[in-house]
Each structure stands twice: as structure tokens, then as C-alpha cells.
Amino acid sequence: MNPHSKKMIVKFVIGLLVIPMCLISLAPPAHSKNEFVPWEDAVFAEVGRKHGDAAAKRLRKVHDFIIANQFKPVKEQLELVNDFSNRLPWIADPDIWKRADYWATPFETVTTFGGDCEDIAITKYVILRLMGIPDDKLGFAYVQTSNKERHMILVYKEAKGIPGMILDNQHPDVLPATKRRDLLAIYAFKNDGTFYLIEDDGKSDRKVKAKVEHKKLAMWASAKERARKNTAYYEQFNAGRPLVPDWIRAQSGDKNFREN
Numbered sequence: 001m002n003p004h005s006k007k008m009i010v011k012f013v014i015g016l017l018v019i020p021m022c023l024i025s026l027a028p029p030a031h032s033k034n035e036f037v038p039w040e041d042a043v044f045a046e047v048g049r050k051h052g053d054a055a056a057k058r059l060r061k062v063h064d065f066i067i068a069n070q071f072k073p074v075k076e077q078l079e080l081v082n083d084f085s086n087r088l089p090w091i092a093d094p095d096i097w098k099r100a101d102y103w104a105t106p107f108e109t110v111t112t113f114g115g116d117c118e119d120i121a122i123t124k125y126v127i128l129r130l131m132g133i134p135d136d137k138l139g140f141a142y143v144q145t146s147n148k149e150r151h152m153i154l155v156y157k158e159a160k161g162i163p164g165m166i167l168d169n170q171h172p173d174v175l176p177a178t179k180r181r182d183l184l185a186i187y188a189f190k191n192d193g194t195f196y197l198i199e200d201d202g203k204s205d206r207k208v209k210a211k212v213e214h215k216k217l218a219m220w221a222s223a224k225e226r227a228r229k230n231t232a233y234y235e236q237f238n239a240g241r242p243l244v245p246d247w248i249r250a251q252s253g254d255k256n257f258r259e260n
Contacts, residue, residue: 034247036070036130039063042237047111055111062110062127070131077131078156078174082167085124089114090169103219105227120169121154122223125191128156129248139190141198143183145170155188177206189217 044063048056069080091114093102106123109115115123125138139155155177157164163176166183185198185206195215199207231243242249 034132034245036066036132036245037241038067039243040238040241042239043234043243046234046237051111055113058110058113059107062106066127066130074133074156074158075174077128077133078165078167081124081127081131082174083172085120085127085167086169086172088120088123088169090116090120092116101219103223105223105230107227107230117169118152118219121152121167124154124167126227128154130244135191135248139164139188139194141166141183141188142186144186146182150186151183153183189215189220191220193217 044056044060047059065080065084069077072080088109093099093116096112096114097104103122104112104115104119106126109119109123121140125140128138129135133156137156137158139157141153141155143151143153145151151168151170153169154167155164156167163178165174166177166180167174168180168183171180181202184202185200187198188196193214193216195212195217196208197210197212199209235242
């Protein structure tokens with residue numbers, strides 16, 4: 001084979017290798033099964049139209065925070081979300097909602113910029129879910145503080161027998177429940193309606209006095225329904241895609257979700 005022919009064959013082989021790489025680089029990015037897919041800019045434009053530019057910027061900041069941290073280790077995610085959400089201003093329900101008690105959705109909390117302990121705990125829950133934390137590892141606990149105040153926190157529990165990790169808007173650190181003896185647990189509940197009545201004297205190990213399956217908490221149900229309606233509205237501005245990924249809706253037992 002003459003040198004010219006060898007050069008032609010080498011160029012041909014290189015071309016076969018380069019062309020597929022070019023096709024890969026031009027292809028749209030593939031998203032993993034449990035990945036939060038970015039929203040369209042039109043979503044934020046509509047939020048700005050309805051709630052103002054500042055609200056749209058705050059929501060985009062939350063959106064970008066989720067994307068930037070969704071694949072980090074769980075421990076780091078818990079710490080980041082606790083710190084990020086604790087920056088929300090604390091505002092009492094009567095001052096912002098003109099009601100004695102109101103559990104706001106994260107959208108309401110972010111767009112109005114503030115909320116109380118329930119609102120901030122719910123915001124942490126939703127952000128962690130969008131980052132890929134399984135629903136069955138998260139729950140809410142209603143506690144009494146050392147100041148005799150009623151207070152809500154978010155709890156992450158990796159597995160049975162392992163102390164839950166406490167995300168508290170009144171504390172900068174994410175600590176195991178065994179190190180938060182300043183909180184007396186009253187009850188806890190999960191998204192699926194599992195309700196636990198807790199016995200806690202602040203000294204011995206906390207115990208479950210009673211467990212109820214599928215208990216409907218009116219405040220939680222109301223917040224979920226408002227969130228569902230709100231995300232359904234903004235779907236039209238997200239190229240017809242749901243803002244909450246299908247894999248989250250399926251895990252959460254959303255009765256309106258139908259798997260394709």
C-alpha cells in the first residue's frame with residue numbers, strides 16, 4: 001500500500017470517530033430518571049408578572065440552588081438546605097396571612113418572602129424532595145422548645161434504628177435528634193398520612209405512644225392542594241411539562257399522577 005493510500009485510510013478512520021462525537025455534542029442533554037429538570041424562562045416571567053420581579057428572582061434562586069446541589073451527598077444536602085432556608089425572614093401568620101394559623105406552600109413562602117416555622121419546614125421538605133431525597137425518609141415533628149413554645153421542624157431519617165437528623169429554623173446546625181434534648185416531641189407525621197403520637201420527657205429515649213395510618217391533617221392537606229393547583233397553572237409556561245417531576249409525584253402517592 002502506497003503512503004498516499006495509508007493517509008487516506010487514517011483520515012477516513014478519524015472521520016468515523018469524530019462524527020459520532022459531534023453528533024453527541026449536538027444532541028439535547030439526557031436527564032437521569034430522578035433528576036430535577038430546569039424550568040422554562042416563561043415560568044419566571046409569569047411569576048414576575050403576577051407577583052413582581054423580586055419574587056421571580058427569589059424563585060429562580062431557589063430553582064438554581066436545587067439544580068446546583070441535587071447530586072451532592074445527602075449529609076451535605078441537608079446542611080445546605082437548612083442554611084439556605086433559614087435565611088427566610090420569620091413572619092407570624094397573623095402578620096402575613098391575617099390568620100391565626102396557616103401552612104403556606106413553598107411558592108407562597110418564597111414569593112411573599114417569609115413565613116413561620118411550619119412554612120420554613122415545608123419549604124425545606126419540598127427542596128429536598130426536588131433534590132431527590134425519597135419521601136419515606138422525611139417527616140415533620142411538632143415539638144415544644146425550651147421556651148415552652150410550640151414549634152415545627154423537619155426530620156430526615158435514614159433508616160430504622162438510626163437517629164433522625166433535625167432541620168430547625170431556630171438552629172444553624174443539622175443535628176441528630178439525640179443531641180436536641182431541648183426539644184420535647186409531641187407528635188410527628190409523614191406526607192403519606194402516617195401519624196405518630198410521641199412520649200418525651202426530655203431525659204429518656206423518645207417513644208411512640210400511638211401510630212395512626214392515613215390520618216388526614218387538614219392544614220397539610222390544604223397546603224398540598226394549593227401547591228397542586230399552583231403548579232398545574234404554571235405547567236402551561238413550562239412547555240407543557242409539570243414543574244414537579246413525575247418520579248416525585250409517583251413516590252408521593254399523588255392520586256392525580258398517571259404513569260406513562
